[in-house]
Amino acid sequence: MIVVFNTLSRKKEQIIPVQDKQIKMYTCGPTVYDYAHIGNFRAYVFEDILHRFLEYAGYHVIRVMNITDVDDKTIAGAVRENLSLNQYTQKYIDGFFQDMESLKLKKATYFPRATQHIPEMVELIKKLLAKGHAYEKAGSIYFRISSFPDYGKLSHYNFEQILSSQTDEDEYEKEQAQDFVLWKGSKDEPFFWETDIGKGRPGWHIECSAMSMKYLGETFDIHTGGIDNIFPHHENEIAQSEAATGKKFVNYWLHCAHLLVNGEKMSKSKGNFYTLRDLLGKGYNPIAIRYLLMTTHYRDPLNFTEKSLRQAENTVSHLQAFYQRVCFALKKPGMENKEIEIFIDSASKGFYDAMSDDLNISAAMSEIFKFISNINDFFEKDMISAMDAKKITKFLKKVNEVIEIIEPDIEELSEDKISLIKEREKARKEKDFKKADEIRSYLSTQGILLEDTKYGTRWIRK
RNA sequence: GGCCAGGUAGCCAAGUGGCAAGGCAGCGGUCUGCAAAAUCGCUAUUCACCGGUUCAAAUCCGGUCCUGGCCUCCA
Numbered sequence: 432m433i434v435v436f437n438t439l440s441r442k443k444e445q446i447i448p449v450q451d452k453q454i455k456m457y458t459c460g461p462t463v464y465d466y467a468h469i470g471n472f473r474a475y476v477f478e479d480i481l482h483r484f485l486e487y488a489g490y491h492v493i494r495v496m497n498i499t500d501v502d503d504k505t506i507a508g509a510v511r512e513n514l515s516l517n518q519y520t521q522k523y524i525d526g527f528f529q530d531m532e533s534l535k536l537k538k539a540t541y542f543p544r545a546t547q548h549i550p551e552m553v554e555l556i557k558k559l560l561a562k563g564h565a566y567e568k569a570g571s572i573y574f575r576i577s578s579f580p581d582y583g584k585l586s587h588y589n590f591e592q593i594l595s596s597q598t599d600e601d602e603y604e605k606e607q608a609q610d611f612v613l614w615k616g617s618k619d620e621p622f623f624w625e626t627d628i629g630k631g632r633p634g635w636h637i638e639c640s641a642m643s644m645k646y647l648g649e650t651f652d653i654h655t656g657g658i659d660n661i662f663p664h665h666e667n668e669i670a671q672s673e674a675a676t677g678k679k680f681v682n683y684w685l686h687c688a689h690l691l692v693n694g695e696k697m698s699k700s701k702g703n704f705y706t707l708r709d710l711l712g713k714g715y716n717p718i719a720i721r722y723l724l725m726t727t728h729y730r731d732p733l734n735f736t737e738k739s740l741r742q743a744e745n746t747v748s749h750l751q752a753f754y755q756r757v758c759f760a761l762k763k764p765g766m767e768n769k770e771i772e773i774f775i776d777s778a779s780k781g782f783y784d785a786m787s788d789d790l791n792i793s794a795a796m797s798e799i800f801k802f803i804s805n806i807n808d809f810f811e812k813d814m815i816s817a818m819d820a821k822k823i824t825k826f827l828k829k830v831n832e833v834i835e836i837i838e839p840d841i842e843e844l845s846e847d848k849i850s851l852i853k854e855r856e857k858a859r860k861e862k863d864f865k866k867a868d869e870i871r872s873y874l875s876t877q878g879i880l881l882e883d884t885k886y887g888t889r890w891i892r893k
Numbered sequence: 894g895g896c897c898a899g900g901u902a903g904c905c906a907a908g909u910g911g912c913a914a915g916g917c918a919g920c921g922g923u924c925u926g927c928a929a930a931a932u933c934g935c936u937a938u939u940c941a942c943c944g945g946u947u948c949a950a951a952u953c954c955g956g957u958c959c960u961g962g963c964c965u966c967c968a
Contacts, residue, residue: 441897459968467968474968503966588896588964611965635966657968658897667965688898689962696961726916727906732899732961739905742917746905749916752930785907793907797915804932811924811932864926871928882930891930 433488433787435653436730438661438684439585443789446683448652453491455651456482457643457681459660460496460542463523464504466706467530469724469735470690470697474657476721477687477729477790479536481655483833484786495646496539497639498524500546501632506622516546516622530707533717534724535835543642545633551641552633553626555675556613560628564674568604570616570629576609579670585684586662611667613637636667640680644672654681658688687729693736710740719744722836725792747836753803754837755891756810756882757823765816768809775826778802782830792834799830813886841892848879855881856888 433446448454458478461467467475478496485492499505500520509519524544531538545552556572559565564578576582583589612634617623623630643651649672656665665684672680689696692703710720723743727733781798785791806823809815815823824839831837844852855870871881878893 462967471968477968586896586963609965655968659963659967661897662963663965664967687968689968691961694960723905730898731906734905734961736904739917742905745918746916749930756930791907793905793915797907800915807931810930859926862926868927880929883925883928884931885924889930 433485434789435683435685436789437682438686441587444683446652448490449648449650449682452489453493454485454653455647456485456492456494456653456655457639457647457651458494458496458539458654459639459656459664460498460539461523461527462499462502462504463520463527464502464508465523466526466708468697469692469705469707469710469720470657472530472534472707472720473690473724473733474655474687475531475536476534476724478655479534479835480725480729480790480792480833481653481685482537482539483835484790487829487833488783488787492540493647494539495541495543495643497642498527498542498544499635499638500524500544501622502635506620510621526708533707533711534721535718541646543646545638545642548638548642548645549624549626549633551645552614552637553628555637555641555644555671556628558675559613559671562674564671565613566606567629568606570618570631571604571612572614572616572628573605573610574613574667574671574674575606576611576670577607579674581673582670583666585666585669588662588666611636611663613671636664637671639664640668640672640675643668644676649676649678649680651681653683653685655685655687658686661686685729688732690724690733690735692734694734705735715740716744716747718836718838719747722747725834726796728793729790750799750803750836751838752891753807754824754827754839755841756889757806757815757820757827758841759889759891760810760815760820761817761824763815763817763820765814765818767816767818768814771806771809771815771819771822774802774805775822779826779830786833796834799834813884844879844890848874848877852881852888852890859883 434443435446436442437444446454461471482492482494501516505516505520509516512519556565559574560567560572563575565572565574614628614637615631615634616629617631620632623632643654654665669680691697692705695701695703697704707717707720711717719740720743723735723740724733778798778801782795785794785798806815809819827837828839831839851870851874855867858866858870874881874890880891880893882889882891
């Protein structure tokens, strides 16, 4: 049983999919006017862990991540650089996919782009117009929130509160200041579409309703995003979608908390604004960034500092070193050790149980670290045989399908390096430590770290 | 002003009525030719603060302080 915190009810709820063993999930993706920053990636890493854990738990996940390639900022960027909208956004779309690879973010099943789904949005808007949930004013089309009594159910703002809220927008043409735009009419804007509902471009919210329902159906399981999306974006998605279909739009809404940098909101003016590229440029390990972003529970604020990133780098390299140590034992003859299986079962259960409880990753990781500590004890006594090592690597690879912290493919050493290691062992026996140290430091420059144990020398890749 | 989170060791971070997980860093021991790695031990009598309930509170209740977010650009 997997339980998640649903923003709609503000309670933890058991996930029961619309269709047995299949989860349909929508995540708000990037607006491609610039490279994504680590705050954005906190959300994407959270969604990645959710996606991967659902698969680990045996669900078939169908996931959509949209790409917003038309909005005020992308338009402004394209105009500034005198490019077409597609030319301008392509650079950032490519950048986003590169960044996803750096952080080992699993690909969604679909990455629909707003500009390629204008007809679907137009259809949805027509439906809303026909049902009286939308109206046209001066070429633009607005959603009439007074026609949707559930408005506010996700953000838990009450209707009066929303209606009385101040807005400094110059939106006098709307019936009510809080109505939001579905379609922005265009007179002399650089980018527009000619459609049945007029010349213009879509409002921000409509793409997510149109694209999610196209790929996932009118009612689907999970919708995720950052908490700042709760209002107005997700609230508006619910209004548009449920007003159009008369059906419940999404069963589980999951939102992750913000990332702070040195205790403050990240902003360009404060100079604490990091893109993933900035951090990689400083030489940080992308896997450590992934680890740091995922190890604070997704509903708690995460305070990002370079100090904690360096700590994460150490943790990640210890994990990798452990994995390599196990791999090194894959060729070691010896008896099977029954206790190993008990440790695996216990860690496996502990990991699953923790993750099932609203993705409690810290508790889940602590199971893994305790497991490692137990196994290291056996290494100390030289009691890990090939059969044991095989089981351990199998378990670690399975868990790694969720956490993606370990690099599972270890390259074999070349023949000449293996003979160098043998040569060094011989030198050590002959007390020729000068030669032994030379070989060790040479191999170190080749990225090979030697560990002399009382049972012989083993190597790991740095 | 309304709504929502958070405050646990030097740092990061679980735990939400029954002896305070785990990681990083540090110190001491073992191992080692020296290292590295590993390992053992130590590092929070106390969970922002003040009251209350209870046999028992980090956890529940009331209040206070601090930090952050949302309230129509936002992950």
